[in-house]
Amino acid sequence: xxxxxxxxxxxxxxxxxxxxxxxxxxxxxxxxxxxxxxxxxxxxxxxxxxxxxxxxxxxxxxxxxxxxxxxxxxxxxxxxxxxxxxxxxxxxxxxxxxxxxxxxxxxxxxxxxxxxxxxxxxxxxxxxxxxxxxxxxxxxxxxxxxxxxxxxxxxxxxxxxxxxxxxxxxxxxxxxxxxxxxxxxxxxxxxxxxxxxxxxxxxxxxxxxxxxxxxxxxxxxxxxxxxxxxxxxxxxxxxxxxxxxxxxxxxxxxxxxxxxxxxxxxxxxxxxxxxxxxxxxxxxxxxxxxxxxxxxxxxxxxxxxxxxxxxxxxxxxxxxxxxxxxxxxxxxxxxxxxxxxxxxxxxxxxxxxxxxxxxxxxxxxxxxxxxxxxxxxxxxxxxxxxxxxxxxxxxxxxxxxxxxxxxxxxxxxxxxxxxxxxxxxxxxxxxxxxxxxxxxxxxxxxxxxxxxxxxxxxxxxxxxxxxxxxxxxxxxxxxxxxxxxxxxxxx
Amino acid sequence: xxxxxxxxxxxxxxxxxxxxxxxxxxxxxxxxxxxxxxxxxxxxxxxxxxxxxxxxxxxxxxxxxxxxxxxxxxxxxxxxxxxxxxxxxxxxxxxxxxxxxxxxxxxxxxxxxxxxxxxxxxxxxxxxxxxxxxxxxxxxxxxxxxxxxxxxxxxxxxxxxxxxxxxxxxxxxxxxxxxxxxxxxxxxxxxxxxxxxxxxxxxxxxxxxxxxxxxxxxxxxxxxxxxxxxxxxxxxxxxxxxxxxxxxxxxxxxxxxxxxxxxxxxxxxxxxxxxxxxxxxxxxxxxxxxxxxxxxxxxxxxxxxxxxxxxxxxxxxxxxxxxxxxxxxxxxxxxxxxxxx
Ligand SMILES: [Zn+2]
Numbered sequence: 001x002x003x004x005x006x007x008x009x010x011x012x013x014x015x016x017x018x019x020x021x022x023x024x025x026x027x028x029x030x031x032x033x034x035x036x037x038x039x040x041x042x043x044x045x046x047x048x049x050x051x052x053x054x055x056x057x058x059x060x061x062x063x064x065x066x067x068x069x070x071x072x073x074x075x076x077x078x079x080x081x082x083x084x085x086x087x088x089x090x091x092x093x094x095x096x097x098x099x100x101x102x103x104x105x106x107x108x109x110x111x112x113x114x115x116x117x118x119x120x121x122x123x124x125x126x127x128x129x130x131x132x133x134x135x136x137x138x139x140x141x142x143x144x145x146x147x148x149x150x151x152x153x154x155x156x157x158x159x160x161x162x163x164x165x166x167x168x169x170x171x172x173x174x175x176x177x178x179x180x181x182x183x184x185x186x187x188x189x190x191x192x193x194x195x196x197x198x199x200x201x202x203x204x205x206x207x208x209x210x211x212x213x214x215x216x217x218x219x220x221x222x223x224x225x226x227x228x229x230x231x232x233x234x235x236x237x238x239x240x241x242x243x244x245x246x247x248x249x250x251x252x253x254x255x256x257x258x259x260x261x262x263x264x265x266x267x268x269x270x271x272x273x274x275x276x277x278x279x280x281x282x283x284x285x286x287x288x289x290x291x292x293x294x295x296x297x298x299x300x301x302x303x304x305x306x307x308x309x310x311x312x313x314x315x316x317x318x319x320x321x322x323x324x325x326x327x328x329x330x331x332x333x334x335x336x337x338x339x340x341x342x343x344x345x346x347x348x349x350x351x352x353x354x355x356x357x358x359x360x361x362x363x364x365x366x367x368x369x370x371x372x373x374x375x376x377x378x379x380x381x382x383x384x385x386x387x388x389x390x391x392x393x394x395x396x397x398x399x400x401x402x403x404x405x406x407x408x409x410x411x412x413x414x415x416x417x418x419x420x421x422x423x424x425x426x427x428x429x430x431x432x433x434x435x436x437x438x439x440x441x442x443x444x445x446x447x448x449x450x451x452x453x454x455x456x457x458x459x460x461x462x463x464x465x466x467x468x469x470x471x472x473x474x475x476x477x478x479x480x481x482x483x484x485x486x487x488x489x490x491x
Numbered sequence: 492x493x494x495x496x497x498x499x500x501x502x503x504x505x506x507x508x509x510x511x512x513x514x515x516x517x518x519x520x521x522x523x524x525x526x527x528x529x530x531x532x533x534x535x536x537x538x539x540x541x542x543x544x545x546x547x548x549x550x551x552x553x554x555x556x557x558x559x560x561x562x563x564x565x566x567x568x569x570x571x572x573x574x575x576x577x578x579x580x581x582x583x584x585x586x587x588x589x590x591x592x593x594x595x596x597x598x599x600x601x602x603x604x605x606x607x608x609x610x611x612x613x614x615x616x617x618x619x620x621x622x623x624x625x626x627x628x629x630x631x632x633x634x635x636x637x638x639x640x641x642x643x644x645x646x647x648x649x650x651x652x653x654x655x656x657x658x659x660x661x662x663x664x665x666x667x668x669x670x671x672x673x674x675x676x677x678x679x680x681x682x683x684x685x686x687x688x689x690x691x692x693x694x695x696x697x698x699x700x701x702x703x704x705x706x707x708x709x710x711x712x713x714x715x716x717x718x719x720x721x722x723x724x725x726x727x728x729x730x731x732x733x734x735x736x737x738x739x740x741x742x743x744x745x746x747x748x749x750x751x752x753x754x755x756x757x758x759x760x761x762x763x764x765x766x767x768x769x770x771x772x773x774x775x776x777x778x779x780x781x782x783x784x785x786x787x788x789x790x791x792x793x794x795x796x797x798x799x800x801x802x803x804x805x806x807x808x809x810x811x812x813x814x815x816x817x818x819x820x821x822x823x824x825x826x827x828x829x830x831x832x
Contacts, residue, residue, distance in 0.1 A: 048649045050530040053563050083645050085707070087684055092655075094648020148680075150653070285707035287716060290534035290642055292564050 013166035019199040025156035027054030038151035046156035048092030060158035073108030081289035090135035103129035115332035124165030133157040171237040324355025351388035503769025506781035510744030510794020521776035522567040525560030533639040546811035550574035577805030583617035588737035605785030635770035637719035644703030652687025659686035748791035790826040
């Protein structure tokens with residue numbers, strides 16, 4: 001691939017399919033639960049049997065509106081359904097109920113900013129529409145042999161399709177934007193966005209803008225499919241940008257002269273491959289779905305949905321930084337963990353009375369432990385009040401932070417209260433007299449360190465702290481250092 | 492054999508057979524009877540209705556089958572009136588529209604005569620007859636033969652051999668072409684689709700699927716389907732305008748009496764023109780009833796059609812029932828049928 005530095009700009013637009021978190025399918029009452037045995041969550045409607053008719057699931061529609069509002073989209077007061085006609089074994093009716101020319105929402109934006117300032121991008125949303133999912137087929141029909149199997153459990157599951165403007169400019173931006181989108185949708189309870197279970201699917205449209213002789217050459221747009229993880233999105237776009245630049249150098253082909261191409265990402269090989277032409281040239285013969293009635297959405301309904309949404313992640317990052325005096329980076333780390341963790345943090349910060357210290361504890365202790373143990377913050381056995389108790393005792397000088405961590409670990413492991421653990425670990429505040437007596441002993445036993453400090457090397461006092469902790473693990477290192485230096489100065 | 496039956500009417504399939512056979516057939520307002528369970532042909536036109544010896548029997552059946560169905564999004568939520576009780580009352584002051592264009596070229600003089608006699612009977616019963624214009628009615632058949640095949644081409648897509656219905660035996664391909672594999676199809680899947688549908692559908696259904704598929708295709712949609720929807724709106728407006736002036740619209744059901752078995756099946760276009768008087772009812776979604784009003788000299792039944800505004804079935808049934816109290820055409824049997832009985 002190209003090794004020479006490039007002046008090309010990578011232009012990326014995304015098409016994201018998100019499965020909505022509904023109990024039942026979009027047009028029938030079947031369960032949407034993942035992982036059931038094949039064809040056990042089906043009925044005449046989602047099997048497309050003759051005489052069956054679809055009826056819209058209002059909850060799915062409202063969830064989709066929630067997503068669109070979160071993306072600052074305009075919600076159409078009147079929207080209709082259309083049939084997208086094509087033959088495929090996993091599509092039992094021979095058409096998919098979707099939305100064509102009057103999607104329920106359009107013209108939104110979602111911004112993404114790198115917390116370290118590497119990029120900030122406002123990405124336009126062209127449209128968000130609702131449609132039913134197809135089933136799943138596992139087959140070998142290309143070879144003309146072997147049985148094809150079809151599982152229609154997924155057929156009829158509600159999907160939101162989100163189409164962005166080509167506003168992203170690098171693979172990293174695309175990945176970060178998808179992360180922000182996922183955070184937002186999980187945050188609002190719209191979707192679980194689980195890529196392994198197919199709740200979130202991404203196609204990327206990529207081309208290059210290359211400055212050449214006073215104009216910009218645009219390479220043909222390639223749609224990349226089969227992107228199974230955010231990492232795959234990032235890698236595939238990077239690969240495709242390099243491949244397009246190479247191809248442009250050899251062929252000079254520009255957009256418009258060749259049709260849009262579809263390429264599939266091969267994650268193991270790390271390459272995109274052209275897909276068969278057949279899959280790209282389809283005439284879907286869209287027309288209005290006569291079995292369903294148009295949907296109207298009034299202001300009262302929108303207001304009702306808005307009222308349940310609460311602050312979105314971007315607004316919450318700013319509020320956390322302002323309210324608790326933490327950095328934008330720290331606010332980003334906390335918010336990216338989801339709304340439950342933010343609530344946990346704010347409870348801790350309030351009880352501890354120090355947002356920064358609370359943020360350090362969240363990131364260094366709570367989050368780290370959570371990542372090791374797995375599970376969600378709701379299942380975390382230690383409550384904010386316990387951590388706040390430890391932080392308060394450290395602030396009072398009962399013990400230092402590293403001793404505090406040991407207490408936290410013991411509280412976590414034993415499930416006992418902080419006071420109980422402190423007592424059982426033999427931790428007691430060291431009195432001023434005890435401390436001075438201990439420091440005098442240390443100075444007497446370490447004349448070389450005393451001489452070094454007297455000679456101007458204050459850092460030599462550090463050697464006393466380890467010895468102090470061996471004599472009494474409850475001493476506060478900072479206080480040991482302070483006391484020793486004062487005693488030496490007074491000699 | 493049976494006192495009543497139900498049928499589906501997409502462009503006249505209850506009213507025309509009723510007219511040609513000498514019975515009474517009602518196509519209710521679109522959405523009055525649930526379509527759930529009906530094998531869909533053209534979803535926006537299909538409607539279930541009764542076929543019986545008399546309007547009173549139709550009223551009894553409609554009272555039973557009409558009403559809202561939460562399982563059919565297009566079914567109407569309006570309460571169901573007691574149709575059998577709405578038969579009481581006279582036709583005094585009821586305004587019935589007559590469309591002069593219905594009696595133009597193409598109508599059998601015997602049919603025209605019987606229909607005019609029926610108008611006279613309604614006048615005698617106290618109704619007033621008014622000539623009205625339905626300016627877009629002559630585009631009805633063209634409009635119908637776009638809307639219905641478009642929807643049918645999609646509704647019939649599910650009979651693909653994969654899930655439901657006939658599936659062709661594999662491996663008997665015959666259209667071998669270079670680069671298309673041994674069977675002549677680009678894949679086993681495409682072969683299954685093509686051959687299952689080729690074997691399973693009859694020629695008229697195939698014709699309509701092709702017509703609909705063509706009209707919905709990219710590049711033709713605006714010229715055909717979108718234009719047909721505009722014409723449909725104009726036809727609907729014709730009815731709204733007409734029903735501002737009259738309460739019901741009367742006229743023939745078919746231009747001629749029944750044709751001989753196999754007589755017209757080789758000429759689809761002339762078959763389609765038989766639907767001239769019935770398709771607009773479906774395009775507008777209003778109600779229509781057909782009942783016997785005489786016989787040709789050769790003894791074939793002639794039908795009369797009344798159409799009503801949406802949900803005006805009580806009046807529609809009352810008018811037909813009054814007529815059947817004043818005449819006995821609905822009780823007579825065609826001589827041919829009588830001979831066979
Ligand atoms: Zn179902």
